[in-house]
Amino acid sequence: MAGSGGYVKQQLKSIKDLLSSLEPKCGESAVITIDGPAGSGKTTLARILSSELASSYTVHMDDLYNGWESTLTPKLSSKLREIMREVRDNSQVIFAVFDWIENSQKTEVRQPAPRYLIVEGVGSGQSAIRDFVSLALWIEVPVEEGLARVIKRDGPSVTQYMPAFLAAQNSHFEKEETRKWADKRLSGLGTV
Numbered sequence: 273m274a275g276s277g278g279y280v281k282q283q284l285k286s287i288k289d290l291l292s293s294l295e296p297k298c299g300e301s302a303v304i305t306i307d308g309p310a311g312s313g314k315t316t317l318a319r320i321l322s323s324e325l326a327s328s329y330t331v332h333m334d335d336l337y338n339g340w341e342s343t344l345t346p347k348l349s350s351k352l353r354e355i356m357r358e359v360r361d362n363s364q365v366i367f368a369v370f371d372w373i374e375n376s377q378k379t380e381v382r383q384p385a386p387r388y389l390i391v392e393g394v395g396s397g398q399s400a401i402r403d404f405v406s407l408a409l410w411i412e413v414p415v416e417e418g419l420a421r422v423i424k425r426d427g428p429s430v431t432q433y434m435p436a437f438l439a440a441q442n443s444h445f446e447k448e449e450t451r452k453w454a455d456k457r458l459s460g461l462g463t464v
Contacts, residue, residue, distance in 0.1 A: 298404040299360040301389045307397030308411035311418030312460035318392035329386040333393025335369040340433045344444040349400035356404040359385045394441050397450045410451050413460030
C-alpha cells in the first residue's frame with residue numbers, strides 16, 4: 273500500500289514499547305488486533321509488526337470472510353471465537369482459508385500458536401474476541417482515500433462490491449464501538 277509504511281515506521285517504537293509489556297490473554301499467546309476502515313493500512317502494519325517479532329503469525333480477516341455476501345456476520349464472530357479458543361485451549365491456530373477466486377473454502381491452516389498472534393482486517397477488533405486480546409490497534413483513513421487504495425490494490429473489479437461493504441463496515445464499527453475500544457489509534461495518513 274503506497275505511502276502507508278512511513279507512518280507505521282514512525283510509530284513502531286511506541287508500538288514496540290507496548291508489545292514489550294503485553295500479557296498473554298489467550299493461552300500463551302498475546303493477541304494483537306489491527307482494525308480500521310478498508311484501505312487504512314492494516315495489512316502493512318501487520319506485515320511490519322510480524323517482521324519485528326520473533327514468534328508471530330498473522331490471521332487476515334479476508335481469509336475468514338465467506339465471500340462478499342457474508343463478511344461482517346454473526347458466523348464470522350463465531351469463527352473468530354473458535355480460532356481464539358483453539359489457541360487458548362490447544363495452542364493451535366486452526367482455520368479454513370476462503371478462496372476468493374473459487375468462491376469457496378480451501379486448505380485448512382493448522383500450526384502451533386505463536387507468542388504473538390496478529391489478527392488484522394475489518395472486523396478484527398470486534399467484541400466477540402475482546403476478552404482474548406492483549407492489544408487492540410485502530411487505523412483511520414478518510415473513506416475516499418481508503419476506497420482509492422483498495423481499488424488500486426485489488427483492481428477495478430472490486431468497485432461494484434465496495435458500496436455494500438463500506439456500508440456494512442460502517443454499521444459494524446458503530447455497533448461494536450471498535451475505535452473507542454482500541455488501546456492505540458493511528459492515522460493512515462501519517463499522523464496520530
